[in-house]
Amino acid sequence: MLRVVTSVYRTQYITIFPLRVQERIIEGLLWLSAAITILITAAIIWVLLSESVRFFSEVSIIDFLTDDEWTPLFAEKHFGIMPLVAGTLLTTAIAIAVALPIGLTIAVYLNEYAPARFKQTVKPLLEILATIPTVVYGFFALTVVTPFLQGIIPTLAGFNALSAGIVMGIMIIPMISSLSEDAISAVPRSLREAAYGMGSTRLQTAFGVMVPAASSGIVVSVILAISRAVGETMIVAIAAGQQPRLTANPLVPIETITTYIVQVSLGDVPHGSLEYRTIFAAGITLFIFTFALNNLSFWIKKKYQEKYD
Amino acid sequence: MSKKNYKLEARNLNAYYGSFQALKDINIAMEEKAVTAFIGPSGCGKSTFLRTLNRMNDYIDGFRVEGDVLLDGKEIYTKDVRVDELRKEVGMVFQKPNPFPKTVFENVVYGLKIQGIKDKKRLTEAAESSLRKTALWDEVKDKLDKSALALSGGQQQRLCIARALAISPSVILMDEPTSALDPISTAKIEELIHELKKDYTIVIVTHNMQQAGRVSDQTAFFYMGELIEFAKTKTMFTSPKHDRTQNYITGRFG
Numbered sequence: 001m002l003r004v005v006t007s008v009y010r011t012q013y014i015t016i017f018p019l020r021v022q023e024r025i026i027e028g029l030l031w032l033s034a035a036i037t038i039l040i041t042a043a044i045i046w047v048l049l050s051e052s053v054r055f056f057s058e059v060s061i062i063d064f065l066t067d068d069e070w071t072p073l074f075a076e077k078h079f080g081i082m083p084l085v086a087g088t089l090l091t092t093a094i095a096i097a098v099a100l101p102i103g104l105t106i107a108v109y110l111n112e113y114a115p116a117r118f119k120q121t122v123k124p125l126l127e128i129l130a131t132i133p134t135v136v137y138g139f140f141a142l143t144v145v146t147p148f149l150q151g152i153i154p155t156l157a158g159f160n161a162l163s164a165g166i167v168m169g170i171m172i173i174p175m176i177s178s179l180s181e182d183a184i185s186a187v188p189r190s191l192r193e194a195a196y197g198m199g200s201t202r203l204q205t206a207f208g209v210m211v212p213a214a215s216s217g218i219v220v221s222v223i224l225a226i227s228r229a230v231g232e233t234m235i236v237a238i239a240a241g242q243q244p245r246l247t248a249n250p251l252v253p254i255e256t257i258t259t260y261i262v263q264v265s266l267g268d269v270p271h272g273s274l275e276y277r278t279i280f281a282a283g284i285t286l287f288i289f290t291f292a293l294n295n296l297s298f299w300i301k302k303k304y305q306e307k308y309d
Numbered sequence: 310m311s312k313k314n315y316k317l318e319a320r321n322l323n324a325y326y327g328s329f330q331a332l333k334d335i336n337i338a339m340e341e342k343a344v345t346a347f348i349g350p351s352g353c354g355k356s357t358f359l360r361t362l363n364r365m366n367d368y369i370d371g372f373r374v375e376g377d378v379l380l381d382g383k384e385i386y387t388k389d390v391r392v393d394e395l396r397k398e399v400g401m402v403f404q405k406p407n408p409f410p411k412t413v414f415e416n417v418v419y420g421l422k423i424q425g426i427k428d429k430k431r432l433t434e435a436a437e438s439s440l441r442k443t444a445l446w447d448e449v450k451d452k453l454d455k456s457a458l459a460l461s462g463g464q465q466q467r468l469c470i471a472r473a474l475a476i477s478p479s480v481i482l483m484d485e486p487t488s489a490l491d492p493i494s495t496a497k498i499e500e501l502i503h504e505l506k507k508d509y510t511i512v513i514v515t516h517n518m519q520q521a522g523r524v525s526d527q528t529a530f531f532y533m534g535e536l537i538e539f540a541k542t543k544t545m546f547t548s549p550k551h552d553r554t555q556n557y558i559t560g561r562f563g
Contacts, residue, residue: 116370190407194469196365197401198420199393199476208423213410 048287051280058274064281070244070260072278073269079278081285083244087161087254088289091236092229094165094250095172099225102169103176104211104218110177111184112206123178130174138238141167146239155251159241162250168235172225179224183217184210216304223297227290233258257286314382316341316480316510317362322376324357326369331357333534335376339527341479344502344511346525346542348518350557353531355514359482362512363399364392380480397424400473404485406465408457408472413449416457416468420476439471443501463494470501474509481505483513487520499524518558522546530554 056064059079067080106126110119145163150156156163187210195205211218233256241253242263255263261279269275315338324332332354339345347355357366364385366372378385385395397420408416417436418426426432436453440446445467449460457468466486473481483502487495502511502524515521521528522542529539530553538545538554549555 188407190403190405191409193365193401193403194407194409194472195419196368197363197396197403198423198472199395199397200423201393204393204423208419209409 045287048280048284051277052284055274055277055281058277059281068246070255072275073264073267079281080246081257081282083246084255084257084260084282085285086246086248087236087240087244088230088256088258088286090161090248090250090254091165091168091232091240091256092226094162095168095229095232096222096226098166098169099172099176100222103173103221103225104180106173106177107180107184107218108206108211110181112202112210123181126174127178128174129171132171134171134232134234135238137167137171138164138235141235141239153251157241157252159239159243159253160251161240161254164236164238164240165250167239168229168232171232171235172228175225175228176221179221180214180218183214183221186217187213216300220297220301223293223300227293227297230289230293231258231286233262237262257282261286314341315339315379316381317512318377318379318382319358319361320377320379322358322361322374322378324354324361324366324374325372327371331534332361332374335536337529337536337539339510339512341510342506342508343526344506344513344524346521346528347512347514347531348516348521348528348557349531349537351516354534355529355531356484358531359484359512359514362480362482363396363401365396365401367392397476398478399480399482400476400478402466402469402473402481402483402486405489406462406469408460408465408468410456410458412454413457413460413468414453416472417475419472424476435475439475440468442474442505443467443471444497445471461494463490463497466490466494466498467501470498470505474505478509480510480512483511485514485516488516495520518546518560530557532557 064079064081066082067078068082069078069080070083071078110123114122141163142159145167146156146158146160149163153162191209191213192205195209200208236256237259240256240259242255242259243253244255244260245252247254260282264275264279317337317339319335319337322332322335323330335358347359349355360366361374361378362380362385366374374386380395380399384390409419411419414436415422417439418432421432421435437446437450440449445464448464449468452459457465460468466489470481470486487498490498499520502513505511506526513521513524525542527540528542528545530537530545530549530551532553538549538551540550545554546558549558555561
């Protein structure tokens with residue numbers, strides 16, 4: 001009896017030991033890939049920060065935040081970020097105004113009304129919208145949407161925030177519809193049944209019960225969409241113009257933070273000059289925006305997700 | 310014309326999920342203001358049948374029925390019946406308590422609000438009266454503006470019953486209403502069913518033989534989609550006609 005036990009113990013010992021080494025190597029590799037990602041992010045933040053610090057040693061941060069003109073490339077230089085922020089917020093607001101109602105309607109339709117098969121076909125098709133290169137969207141805005149809108153609004157400039165915003169909205173529709181649909185699908189079936197059982201119509205069930213119950217997920221989808229719109233570059237660079245302007249008027253050319261960065265990095269601004277460093281100041285502003293938005297969505301997800309068991 | 314007026318009736322009812330036949334030629338008539346219990350092993354069709362009574366299966370892909378279901382003598386599976394109106398008449402309580410993630414008050418008045426009733430006084434009165442009927446008022450009257458999800462499971466289930474009562478249905482369908490509850494909460498719900506039977510027609514699906522015996526006036530035994538036996542509960546539990554019923558009741562299978 002005793003011999004049997006020892007032999008079992010031995011075989012286990014022998015087979016387990018080499019596995020441990022393999023396990024260690026795999027664990028190490030996994031750790032390394034995670035570490036590299038974090039290191040790269042840290043490096044990017046470091047470059048942004050160090051260049052910005054040098055920028056702000058020459059330009060006062062108060063001017064940066066309060067001056068209402070952004071003309072670093074002109075003879076008379078002004079370094080007020082507000083016109084760029086305004087341009088970014090304007091195009092983002094237009095994009096969300098387009099994408100939220102359409103995206104949410106699609107999500108509700110797919111979840112509540114569409115037959116299962118239709119949903120299975122349409123949802124991936126919609127997601128194709130998100131795979132179209134943004135440069136294509138940009139030219140679509142410039143060469144199709146703007147001329148079309150000019151037929152309705154004759155005062156619309158050739159480059160403007162409106163068509164860029166609308167097309168950007170179209171681009172982020174699938175983001176909102178898909179994530180919102182996921183959120184609505186995740187609401188327990190029992191809640192839908194409760195609503196139906198009380199004599200709710202489909203519409204009452206959808207907007208009175210399902211959408212509110214999925215609201216945290218829907219808000220997260222909108223925040224991610226905002227984050228995407230704030231960082232969007234190509235569409236606004238092509239269709240919104242390159243004129244920093246502190247305005248809420250969507251009909252005139254504006255410039256967003258991202259567009260400005262593109263403009264400078266493609267231009268003949270000498271490396272290491274103050275003009276060159278403006279892109280890092282603009283970059284860190286943009287980064288603060290998207291970083292805050294992503295954290296907000298993360299926080300909302302965490303805080304409200306475990307509402308149901 | 311039958312002499313007696315039945316509250317709920319099914320005539321030659323067949324139901325299918327796609328090609329699977331879940332109900333086979335069901336004929337049954339349930340009396341008004343009585344409790345009817347549906348018993349039978351899992352998958353026997355009792356829940357499916359319960360759900361045909363308020364057309365809860367309508368949105369399931371591939372579900373269809375043949376035959377007639379009558380409420381107060383009127384066919385409910387016709388084009389001109391509005392499903393949402395039907396469900397105001399035939400309320401439902403589910404297996405797991407499923408209050409909305411809203412306040413206790415909002416839960417109780419939900420059904421009234423979706424009917425467009427906004428009068429605050431009327432809503433408050435209806436809420437109190439429904440909560441009293443379910444013996445929940447004293448327990449929750451100070452928590453009306455708290456989330457319903459903070460109540461205990463048993464309280465949540467009684468809240469769901471109160472919510473169903475608030476829109477004054479005449480029939481209440483209960484799909485294993487106590488299977489997720491502890492014995493004390495179960496006792497409370499059973500007591501409640503006794504009370505409610507004075508004003509409502511109740512149909513209850515249960516896996517618990519003792520419960521069927523305690524709460525119901527009539528019992529229907531389903532097996533493999535067929536209605537095997539339907540009789541007064543006392544009769545069925547003391548002298549069942551079919552062997553299968555006998556075996557099931559005595560716990561020899563199921």
